Every structure is written in structure tokens, then in C-alpha cells.
Amino acid sequence: MADLLDRRALNRALLARQLLLERSPLAPLDAVEHLVGMQSQAPNPPYVGLWTRLTDFAFADLAALVETRAAVRILLMRGTIHLVSARDARALRPLAQTLLDRVVKGFEDVLPEALAAARAHFAERPRSAKELREMLAERWPGHDATELARAVHYALPLVQVPPRGVWGKSGLARHTNLDTWLDGVPGEPGTLDALVLRYLGAFGPATVRDAQRWSGLTGLGAVFDRLAPRLRTFRDADGRTLYDLPDAPRPDPDTPAPVRLVPDFDNLTLSHEDRSRVITEEHRKRVFTVNGIIRPTLLVDGFVHGMWAMDAARGTATVRVMPFAPLPDADAVEAEAGRLLAAAHPAAEHAVVIEPV
Template sequence: MTGADVLTTRALGRALLARQHLLTRATVTAADMVRHLGGLQAQAAPQPPYLGLLARLDGFAPEELTGLIEQRRVVRIALQRGTIHLVTADDCLTLRPLVQPVLDQGLRGAYGKRLAGLDLDALAGEARALVEEEPRTFQQLGPQLAASRPGRDPAALAQAARCLLPLVQVPPRGLWGRGGAAAHTTAEHWLGRPLDPAPSLDGLALRYLAAFGPATVADLQKWCGLTRLGPVLKRLAPGLVTFRDEHGRLLYDLPDAPRPDPSVPAPVRLVAPFDNLVLSHADRSRVLPEEYRLRLMTQNGLVPGILLVDGLVAGDWQLVEGGRGEARAVVIHPYAALRRADRQAAETEAERVLAFAGGGGAVRFGEPV
């Protein structure tokens, strides 16, 4: 193997930023960006998908994504890693069957004992009828399912329905400036189309590489939550290129995907909370320095907004909506002292967030700790 076959951590970081449109913002539609990214993390409503697109798109306004949600062109549904993602309607119907094993495993781990001996097919049929009659929250659905199943835990029954059925969250849930309780119906009912009867794991892997590569098998598995995907990438290998990282691990990639020179400058960016930029690799060091991993990714599973400096996590941030008598603010917490130019760039990005959120407000910096 020659030195040219090895991609440094910095080179991997620049490739990821290029594919995530965090080196240069794109001018494509919001729908096209959602599709390219394979969806955006949306478990915290409503900010993350909107802020994720804002970081990547020029000229993006909240009304564009709100319209896509209301027009049923994008939906919120449990997908990769069993977490809520905002995806295009087409991806919803294709990806949801592929990640069924992830949801099955999560249900067994959290509620298996409470569901033992239950007729899951009958439960799914009853739940489908209820949510297709009208969208329902889990707080409504669970007791309704428990009414004919005395002694069963309503929360476990609702979560079983979430696993067994492709449940989408309907608006106003997830709408910027509005929001609402997470009420669900089936994807088939909401979109008027069936799930993809023959979804492709090959297609899933290629989509991942386009947005997150170069990557190892472990990286792909971390992103989607599935296991045993090595044979998929091996099958695709004749049409791919391969490299090694600095630890000797095998990386797969698309031949024509961008792999910028590691010296390419990376602008300061404010990336959304829970962004897949930092959640989609087994080895996150391409963007997340090890010394900051525990600060950014807390034990309770919360991931704040991310301050990127020179392509690496350098702090976190939060958009704080002002309460009574208080102004809206973007609060930035750098993990180390920032150079003047980087601080100014972060302030400019924060002002862009404030303008997106409706104008006005303040930018505040916390002291490095």
C-alpha cells in the first residue's frame, strides 16, 4: 500500500464537510438537501431540521420546509437508529422497511417482558385502524389499546405500535413557530402510497457514502443502526474505491465523490442540535476531537448545537427564544479561547440564525471552561 492510499483524519473531515455542504453552502431546494442527507435528525421539535438546513443552504427560509411538511412531501418518522428523522416521502417509504430490525431490537430491549405473550399482529391491526381513523398521540393510543388488554402497560402497547407500524408524526408537530403534540398516523395513509416492497440495502449504503463517506463498515452501521453490513459493501466494492485511515481501517467510497485537499479552509459554522454530522460514524474524530467528545455528547443523550471552527467541534450553542420581557438570543459556549477572526465569524453566523428566527436578539459568548 502506498501513502496515497491513506486518508488522514483531517482529509476525512474535509470530505465529510464537503458532502454535508458545510464548506460551501448549496443553492439546491430544501427537499433536495433533505434527500441528499438521507434525512435530518428531528427528535427534538421543531428547531434541528430547520437549523440543519440553514447551515447548509443559501437563501433558506423556514416557510420552505414548513410548506414541504404541510404538503406531505417530507415527513417525520422513526428511522436510523430508531430515532425520529425528517425525510422525503419517497425515502420514508423506502427506508422504513430497511430499518425494521433496528426498531424490533429496540422494542425487545425496552419493552420485551411487558409484551410477552401478546398477539402482536392483532395489536398492529387495531392500532392501524385507530390511527388511520384520526391521528393520535401515544398518550391517547396506549390506553385505547389497553382497553381490550387488561393488565397490559399502555406505554408498552403504544411503543409496540410504533415499532410494528410506520407511524409518521403529522403537523403541526415540527413546524417552525407553531409545533404541537406528536400525533401519529401510518405513512401509507398519510402519503397515499404503500411501503417499498423491495427496498435495497445496496442503495442505502451508496446513499450513506454520498453524504458521509469515505467510511468503514462500522461507520455505516453506526449511522443506520443495522448490523452485519460488511457483505453489502463487499458486494459493492467493484464499483467503489477503497482507502485506509491512519489506523489501517478499510474505507469505502464512491469514485466521484468529493475528497478535497486537507488544506482547504473550512469556514466557521453553527450546526444544528442532534446533527448527523457528529452521530453518523463509529469513529467521530474526523470532526469531533476526543477531548471534547464527552462535553458535546452527554450521557443523557442530548446533543446541543455545534460550533465548528476549522472543520472541528470547538464549542456548542443554543438559540434561546426570549420569554416575557427578554430578547431572543444565540448563546455560544466555546470550549477553548477563540481567535478574534473565528469569534467574529461565529458572531456573523449567530446573527444569521437570529435573522432566520425572525430578526432581533443578541449574540452572547460564554467563557471557555
């Protein structure tokens, strides 16, 4: 019978893979690739996500990667925007396309022509969603321009370009073709086998359904079956089969886990069907809103213990912590919040507020 991994063992394994058990010396782009991308539905979370995972990370490091096109923001897993390396944009987008194609049904009569027109439209210069809708409405007045634009957006590999996605800057979301943006950057489509192996390296041990939840893809059971001779199997407390890379870290469940501030939309809380390895169902309902917002979370002893928020106004940057239960070490939480403020808003006055339970 496969070895049992209880909730705490799975927690420590996940933290180690996610670079949250101890900060890693990886370069930012290497960390983004190790994590198989970072959800970037909002532009700023990946900055905090890398800060909380890496040693000596400066927010300007990631901004430079985005501005030099070494990292890009593009629709990928679960049909959401992810920050990935240029190489992974080329590797992962074809794999995600089968998921995204589900959105584009219903325009078979005009979609090929609309895609060709949109591709040329974006090649001229980055365009906003409004510009795309206006072009489509003029060319195909008999169709709902908003829905046709949505189909085009999912069918074409489009990159959201700077200044959107650069820390400290803002701008209207504009897109261009992936090939236009990465002209001359080499890359090849990946394989589902490689995707599953990378998922396990960043999120394992995991079930088939966990991998499908993370990716949005279906039918991955056949991939796991094919990879099974290369994998090690475990079982969880409910008897589910967990797959893992044989040599991946699985720390002792009693390994200390430091306080961490995890940003909104982080894949840590999104990438398993059974999320109890990091968050209880009661707390999940407070973190995950009905309109799709995933709030920033506070980790204490490796598990979600509260939420937090950061804002800057009138020369003062503030981190406000909202614990779900009394903090065993409030000083550690305050110190971590102070370090985040120093990295994110070095020129501002800093304040940390821990709200009562």
C-alpha cells in the same frame, strides 16, 4: 496498499458531503434526500441544519414541505425520528424495520391483533401516545399498556403529523399511519445496496462499522463486499479500511472551512464510529449528554470548537456561544450567529453573546 487519508482529509471530505464546506444551492427537499434524512428527535434542528448548509434558505420553506406532506418525520435510522422526503419514508422505513423489530419482542401473543387495532385507530385520525395507551389498555388489560404501545409504535410505520415539526408552531405529538398520510404518493422499498451507496455519498469515506453506527443495522459487511468492485478503498491513520464512491468529493486537506453553527442532534456528529474526523473525544463528552441529548456545536476550521444555544424571550432572540478554546476569529462567529438570528427570528431584537473560555 490503499492510499492514506489522515484526520484532516477525512474532515474536509465529510464537510463537502454534508454541504458544510460551502453552502449549496440545492432545494431544501433535494438537500434532505442528499443527506439521507436529518435527525429530528426534536422538531426544530432540521431548520437550522438546512439553514447552515443552503444558500437562500428560509425557514418557511421547510415548514411548507412538512405541512404539504412532501417531508415527513418518522422513526428510521438508529431507531430515532428523522425528517425525510415522502419518497424516502417509503424507501427507508422497510430497511430500518429489522432494527426496530428488536424492540417489539415479548408480545408475540397479542401483537398481531394489537397492530391491526392500532392501525385502524390511527386511520380514523392522528392520535397521541396517551390515546394509544388507553385503547390498548382497554383491549388487553392483562398487558403493560405502556410497553405494548411502545412495541406498536416501533412495529407500525407511523408519521408524526403537523403542527408538530413546523417552525414557530407547537402541539402535542400525534401520529398516523404512513400509508394514510401519504395516500396516493408513490414509492417503493429501497435496498441495502442503495442505502450504503447513499450513506457514502453523504458521509464517506467510511468503514463498515461507521455505516452500521449510522444506520443501527448489523451485517453490512456483506453489502460492502458486494459493492466493493464499484467502490474505491483508502485507509485511515489506524489502518482501517475506508470505502468511498470513486467520484465523490475529497477536497484538499488545506481547503479553508468557514465557521458553521450546527444544530443539536445533527448527523454530522452521530454518523461514524470514529468521530475524530470532526470532534475530539474530550469535546464529545461535553456535547453528548448521558441522557441522549446532543448539543448544538460550533465548527471552526471544520472541527467542533464549542457549543451554542438560541432562545427567544420578551421580544429578543439571543445566540449564546460557549467556545472550548479561544476563538481565532470571534468576529466571524458573531457574524454567523447574527445571520442565523435574522433567519430564525426576523421580527425580534437580536443579541449575540460569546462567553469567555
